[in-house]
Amino acid sequence: MNGPLDPALVAWVSAHVIPYEAELRARLRRLCAGDAEVDDLVQDVYCRILKLESVAHVLEPKAFLMQIAKNILVDRFRRDAVVQIDAVASLDELDVADPGPSPERVALARAELKWVLGLVANLPERCRDVFSARKIDGLSQLETARRLNLTENVVEKEMMRGLKLVAEMVARVGISVGTDHGTDPAPRPATRRNV
Structure with missing residues (x-):
C-alpha cells in the first residue's frame, strides 16, 4: 500500500472487521492448504479493505469481509488456471446469510x-x-x-x-392478513358508543 492509512478507515476496520477475523480464519482453514495460506489470504483481505476510498456503502461488515475473501480466492483460482472442483464448491463456506427480513x-x-x-x-x-x-x-x-x-x-x-x-x-x-390471495380484510366501521 502506498501512502499513509486513513485513520477513520483503520478505526472502522478495528471496530467492524477484526471482530470477524477468527470466523474468517476458521472458514478459510477449510479451503486452504495450510495456516500460511490462511495468513496470506487474511492479509490480502485487509489490504483490499484498507485501499478503499470509503466504506460508507458497507451495511453488513461480516458479509462484506467474507465476500472480499471469496473474491480473492476466485482471483487466485483464475490466476492458477487449474481449479479443483471441490475447491470451487467450498467457496460457499464464505457466504453469509442476509440478516435482513425476506x-x-x-x-x-x-x-x-x-x-x-x-x-x-x-x-x-x-x-x-x-x-x-x-x-x-x-x-x-x-x-x-x-x-x-x-x-x-x-x-x-x-x-x-x-x-x-x-x-x-x-x-x-379475525386477524388473518393477506391469506385470501391479495384481498384486504376490510374491517367494518366501529359503532359509536358513549363512554
Whole structure:
C-alpha cells in the first residue's frame, strides 16, 4: 500500500472487521492448504479493505469481509488456471446469510400494518387521535393530553375505549392478513358508543 492509512478507515476496520477475523480464519482453514495460506489470504483481505476510498456503502461488515475473501480466492483460482472442483464448491463456506427480513416477511409486515391502520381509521375521531398518538407515535399519556388539548383522564378513557373497539373489530374480522390471495380484510366501521 502506498501512502499513509486513513485513520477513520483503520478505526472502522478495528471496530467492524477484526471482530470477524477468527470466523474468517476458521472458514478459510477449510479451503486452504495450510495456516500460511490462511495468513496470506487474511492479509490480502485487509489490504483490499484498507485501499478503499470509503466504506460508507458497507451495511453488513461480516458479509462484506467474507465476500472480499471469496473474491480473492476466485482471483487466485483464475490466476492458477487449474481449479479443483471441490475447491470451487467450498467457496460457499464464505457466504453469509442476509440478516435482513425476506421479501415475503416485508410484504406480510406491510399488509399487517395496512390492516392495523385500517382498524385504527375506523375508530371515532377523538378516540382515533388518542389511540394513534399513544400506540403509533409512542407518546406518553401526558404528552398525548398536551398535544390533543385533553385531560389525562380523557386520554386514559379514550385509550381504553379504543382498545375495546379494536378488540371487537378483530373479533369480528379475525386477524388473518393477506391469506385470501391479495384481498384486504376490510374491517367494518366501529359503532359509536358513549363512554
